[in-house]
Amino acid sequence: MTTTTRAAQRPLAEAPRRRSSRRRRGEDLAGYAFLTPWLLGFFLLTVGPMLASLYLSFTRYDLFNAPSWVGLENYQRLFADPRFIDSVQVTTLFAVIGVPVKLAASLAVAMLLNMALGAKGFYRSAFYLPSLVGASVSIAIVWRAIFIDGGIVDRIGQGVGLEAGGWVGDPSRTLPMFILLTVWQFGAPMVIFLAGLKQVPAELYEAASVDGAGPVRRFLSITLPMLSPVIFFNLLLETINAFQVFASAFIISNGTGGPANSTLFYTLYLYIRGFGDFQMGYASAMAWLLVLVVGAITLVFFKTSRSWVHYSGETR
Template sequence: MTLIAEAPVGTRPRPRPSDVRRRRQRAETRAGYAFLAPWLIGFVVLTAGPMLTSLYLSFTNYNLFAPPKWIGLDNFRLLFKDPNYLQAWKVTGTYVIFGTPLKLAAALGVAMLLNTAHRGKGFYRSSFYAPSLIGASVSIAIVWKAMFIDHGIVDRIQVFFGFPEGGWVGDPSRTMPMLIMLTIWQFGAPMVIFLAGLKQIPNELYEAASVDGAGPGRKFLKITLPMLSPVIFFNLLLETIHAFQVFASAFIISNGTGGPARSTLFYTLYLYFRGFQDFRMGYASAMAWVLVVVVGILTLIFFRSSKFWVHYSGEGK
């Protein structure tokens, strides 16, 4: 005869360990979502919501004062018939193609110098990084413009060395070099990243190369660049995306006109004109989404091509 033990009257059965674990996991999940809630709300309200709204508006005729009217792909068709739109792509493309590599070259060069410095290292790092903290501000763009106007400091220096008198701001052939010099001057952020990457390269590689008779140029090409390629890839991708987004410096230097002769009519500046001056929000939304697609395609190309020139430690290449 089998006796079955019964729980004392008035006591609850002891929960199984699996039930305890499930309850604990549910509690942790709820706590996690509670901590994520501010970010999720901000993402939906401030990022995802406006993006979906602009996607809808890109297919409409909307001027801010009347309800949007669906017109399909007409905005996208008009883009490539607009000479100012094509000029905006030309200006932006020139800025990206020349400004980004020169900025990264300056950042890498200074990072290599700082990597070998012994005295005043902290002071020099801070000094070179400072322009990146303030370089994108409106005040610095105003100062930069004041330096390159007629009879400004740059004009006086070039006259002193025998070059023709004349400011750069009003010369269509000089405005792009002036803006490229401004972006090069802001090389502090990629410089710091390059410097961190250089610190990770084992010094034994350079010592072994010296024993084999390799010079500085060969060490740079065979050791520094391959070992630094992941950092170069990161900086190249980040700075390319940033270059497509330039707005404040072009707006200040051109007085919000994109001049002279449309030489500073950057893509984002022309998007601002169409959206907030002409109140063609549907057209501006279409421009924004074309820019998103172009940047996305370039990002995909960078990632696909990285397998041919980016080398990570431990790959055995």
């Protein structure tokens, strides 16, 4: 084949590649066009405000005057603020107690629903229903009405000999009241636990029964290890949610965090500082400290999960 012939055939061979390249570029442009609304929302409504709040956390800003740079002053003031310390203690205690109790209740109910019982669909819907409304204002109002002085819980307590006065105004009872509220809304983790239980092979339980293992032994040796990825997922999500309690605390305490700061959750105090005292720089510092703490907790969870989370088919 002569050089002239090869030179004439080269454009013909490159033509399909050029068409394929143009087609790929067109598909890429179409993909980016469909992603544009999400990208605009992500950068304008998420990344932009986050960067702005990071800048404001190093300033003194009252929403009415231009922010003035103060460096680390806001972060230093945090640890000298008694109400900030109270908010950290309340939120931490709520997360440490409320999350395990909620997960234990959701797992127990999921195991009951996993048994061969009648009307399982009805019970699943009934138990999941409280989670549909979430931590809404209406639920917080109802919860406050139930636990106030003279409410349903107070009258029942008096009937069995407990001291009257309600839970809302008693600093020693407010945290248990919030824990009861979060446990009552166990529907979401319950559904996830139930899905995980459906994936546990029945042959494992049958083999364990043949070997003489009782219910407790089967639960500890089969159910918990097989559910460890689901437990990890629920534990992580519920812990993060526990640090974000706001609506119920705001409604039940009338936005004050009282009595005696017993309902002063972290996000509520952040709101009070930012929109009540107009110390937006201070509130931004609180927000970024919360981001760092939640990120650190998440990192610890993932690092420690290697020792107790077991995935099916995983080789070690």
